[in-house]
Amino acid sequence: MGIKLNLSRKDKIFFIVFLIIYIVVAVLNYKHVGKLEGVGQRWIIGIGISENITLRLNPLTVIMSWAIMVFLMLSAVKFKKNLRIIPSRFQAFFEYILSFIYEIVEDSIPRKELVKPVFYISATLFLFIVISNILGGFPGIQVVPTDEGIKISLFQDTWFSPTADINTNATYAVMVLILSHAFAIKVKGFWRWFKSFFEPNPLMFPMNVIGELAKPISHSLRLFGNIAGGGILVLILSYMTKYIFIPVILWGFFGLFVGVIQALVFSMLAIAYISAQIE
Amino acid sequence: MENMDLAHAIVQAAKFLGAGIAMGFGAIGPAIGEGHIGAYAMDAIARQPEMSGSIVTRMLLAMAVTESTGLYSLLIAFILLFIV
Numbered sequence: 585m586g587i588k589l590n591l592s593r594k595d596k597i598f599f600i601v602f603l604i605i606y607i608v609v610a611v612l613n614y615k616h617v618g619k620l621e622g623v624g625q626r627w628i629i630g631i632g633i634s635e636n637i638t639l640r641l642n643p644l645t646v647i648m649s650w651a652i653m654v655f656l657m658l659s660a661v662k663f664k665k666n667l668r669i670i671p672s673r674f675q676a677f678f679e680y681i682l683s684f685i686y687e688i689v690e691d692s693i694p695r696k697e698l699v700k701p702v703f704y705i706s707a708t709l710f711l712f713i714v715i716s717n718i719l720g721g722f723p724g725i726q727v728v729p730t731d732e733g734i735k736i737s738l739f740q741d742t743w744f745s746p747t748a749d750i751n752t753n754a755t756y757a758v759m760v761l762i763l764s765h766a767f768a769i770k771v772k773g774f775w776r777w778f779k780s781f782f783e784p785n786p787l788m789f790p791m792n793v794i795g796e797l798a799k800p801i802s803h804s805l806r807l808f809g810n811i812a813g814g815g816i817l818v819l820i821l822s823y824m825t826k827y828i829f830i831p832v833i834l835w836g837f838f839g840l841f842v843g844v845i846q847a848l849v850f851s852m853l854a855i856a857y858i859s860a861q862i863e
Numbered sequence: 864m865e866n867m868d869l870a871h872a873i874v875q876a877a878k879f880l881g882a883g884i885a886m887g888f889g890a891i892g893p894a895i896g897e898g899h900i901g902a903y904a905m906d907a908i909a910r911q912p913e914m915s916g917s918i919v920t921r922m923l924l925a926m927a928v929t930e931s932t933g934l935y936s937l938l939i940a941f942i943l944l945f946i947v
Contacts, residue, residue, distance in 0.1 A: 623945060624941055624944070624945035624946070625945070802931065805931070805934070805935065805938065806927075806928075806930075806931040806934065808938075809931065809934030809935065809937055809938050810927075810930070810934060812941075813934060813937045813938065813941065816941060842927075845923055845924070845927045846927060848924065849924060849927045849928060852924065853928075
């Protein structure tokens with residue numbers, strides 16, 4: 585067991601030169617690290633509809649969501665165009681992910697005819713969330729509000745991931761809640777679904793309603809806390825170490841490892857909530 | 864920060880104290896839970912080493928779910944520090 589690294593002479597020279605350049609740039613950069621501003625603050629613009637109603641909008645969430653959606657659509661088109669019996673690397677990668685989710689759905693959904701719709705929902709959620717979480721692990725352009733106005737910081741922070749905004753997660757969690765009840769009505773019929781709120785006895789009705797309403801809250805806050813909390817933690821720690829070595833490790837941990845696991849947890853909980861309503 | 868009246872100073876101190884207390888006590892539960900999950904996963908792997916792949920995957924998933932109670936207190940701490 586264990587991974588064996590076979591480095592040629594060329595690779596070793598490359599790594600040593602890379603490390604030397606990294607350290608030199610880091611030491612030169614040390615004095616230019618600006619003061620940390622706007623930690624945990626979001627760039628929000630207000631759109632006034634009428635005098636009393638104002639829409640509060642986070643432009644970064646909108647931009648990044650659309651960028652991820654366009655990316656997913658383009659890769660879907662590419663996937664469909666190049667379908668082969670002997671898969672290319674790109675096709676095998678997506679087939680592996682999707683079949684992994686399909687097996688989970690097949691195991692937990694008892695009705696055969698509902699496996700496909702539930703698979704579409706959970707796979708879509710997984711793909712969107714995993715890409716937005718991984719984006720939160722790469723340094724990029726971030727916009728934060730400061731006392732003087734809006735400040736655009738390049739490569740000081742990671743890309744803004746849409747899942748670090750509670751509105752995105754809450755939307756998906758509420759969507760899963762509504763979908764699970766819609767499936768339940770479709771499978772059981774309206775009266776049996778309605779009666780399930782009064783089980784085991786009518787006194788438990790408020791408890792059942794609260795239990796259902798608590799699901800989207802914990803579902804959305806789990807993802808939000810992981811991604812937003814991890815982002816702030818990494819930002820503060822990398823500022824303290826003046827961006828030498830530590831941020832790379834932390835971006836890898838919080839962006840890639842935690843991001844993929846939380847995306848998987850989110851879509852698996854969506855499947856579990858739907859299957860709990862169907863049974 | 865230097866010329867701050869007493870009321871603001873007390874509020875500032877209470878913010879930091881509150882964030883520390885929230886995070887410190889909030890971390891106890893998930894720590895115990897994750898320890899339990901890890902211990903039982905080790906137990907299972909020791910009994911059936913050939914199942915270790917799927918056990919580790921499920922252990923990580925269970926840990927991610929257990930962590931969420933700790934994250935709620937992290938959120939409270941961040942709200943206290945940066946927003947209130």
